[in-house]
Amino acid sequence: MGIKKTLIMCVCCLCAYMAAAQDVHLTQQYANRLSLNPAFAGINSPWSVALAHRNQWPALNGSFVTNQLAADFRLPETKSALSLLVQQDRAGVGGLQKWQLSGGYAYHTNLSSKWAMSAGLQASAASLRVNYDNLVFGDQLTDNGKVAVSSAEASTFEPSFYMDFTVGGLLYTDQFWVGLTAAHLNRPDYGFNQETALPLRFTAIAGYKFYAKSYEEQGQLFELSFSPAVTFIHQQNLNRLDLGIYTIYTPLTLGLIYKGVPVTGGTIQDQTVSIIAGLQLRNVRVGYSHDLGLQGFSAEAGGANEISLVFEPSGINKLFESRLGRKLNRNIVCPAF
Numbered sequence: 001m002g003i004k005k006t007l008i009m010c011v012c013c014l015c016a017y018m019a020a021a022q023d024v025h026l027t028q029q030y031a032n033r034l035s036l037n038p039a040f041a042g043i044n045s046p047w048s049v050a051l052a053h054r055n056q057w058p059a060l061n062g063s064f065v066t067n068q069l070a071a072d073f074r075l076p077e078t079k080s081a082l083s084l085l086v087q088q089d090r091a092g093v094g095g096l097q098k099w100q101l102s103g104g105y106a107y108h109t110n111l112s113s114k115w116a117m118s119a120g121l122q123a124s125a126a127s128l129r130v131n132y133d134n135l136v137f138g139d140q141l142t143d144n145g146k147v148a149v150s151s152a153e154a155s156t157f158e159p160s161f162y163m164d165f166t167v168g169g170l171l172y173t174d175q176f177w178v179g180l181t182a183a184h185l186n187r188p189d190y191g192f193n194q195e196t197a198l199p200l201r202f203t204a205i206a207g208y209k210f211y212a213k214s215y216e217e218q219g220q221l222f223e224l225s226f227s228p229a230v231t232f233i234h235q236q237n238l239n240r241l242d243l244g245i246y247t248i249y250t251p252l253t254l255g256l257i258y259k260g261v262p263v264t265g266g267t268i269q270d271q272t273v274s275i276i277a278g279l280q281l282r283n284v285r286v287g288y289s290h291d292l293g294l295q296g297f298s299a300e301a302g303g304a305n306e307i308s309l310v311f312e313p314s315g316i317n318k319l320f321e322s323r324l325g326r327k328l329n330r331n332i333v334c335p336a337f
Helices: 002-019 297-301 315-327
Strands: 047-056 064-074 080-091 096-110 116-130 160-172 176-183 201-208 210-217 220-235 238-249 252-261 271-280 284-295 304-311
Touching: 080 116, 252 284, 284 297
Parallel strands: none
Antiparallel strands: 047 064, 047 304, 064 080, 080 096, 096 116, 116 160, 160 176, 176 201, 201 220, 210 220, 220 238, 238 252, 252 271, 271 284, 284 304
């Protein structure tokens, strides 16, 4: 029993190291906006569906994988929107799995002729379990090299369940955006035999879009623009700063992000350079990113690869604008990936 507990606790510790208190930070955060800030629900289109896959530290024998499905829907003739988020995290060869189901609500409004705002609330139900099928213990090994199907080790780590709450807000104009997210408001207990409270996590984002050229042709917007962006995360003793620059040359998006810029008072952390390439068609966006480790564990374990696929009907947008008139707030200009 001691060996099994040690193995599982090592997996748990690796997960905490990977994601800062079990929180996964996606490189293409603007393609996965609902996990970044619940206030993004219903902005820019009447509905959208997004898929994401992240494989972190692929050089390990059993990498850390995140799969996500997100959807949002703007309620017709209102300033409100609803969202749904389903996420699975699978950590290492030990089979530590987390499932999270989140529902959200967002409200949008114009503050003036220049400024608009959005506020959102997200409630989540999550479960954590160990998949014992991926573990092999000493009593399963035989002299002839075969592995027995079952082990005498008892499965003492029962699945853990908890509720979680997140709030977020956005302020934006036709060229600038700034947002703040507060996650784990109720500090839920997370763990197995020994419960650990998830610490509050604050995420601040900001950016500005510079237009070098933009024009509209046959109802489609074409542009050449540059958008510097910043993301700052504070959680317990972790301070993380990401600096990025995005270039849009319709329909192509290229991004370069320096993740883990050293900040005063922060713990020693990974530093990576992320390269993003995205293609935006009329109703579909597809993106790929690679994190190249510069310092820390990511430099040895292979960084991360991430793929996103977003369905967002652009043609229906004008229909909603005509029905809602002044009720509909302006679009936000943050990157698509």
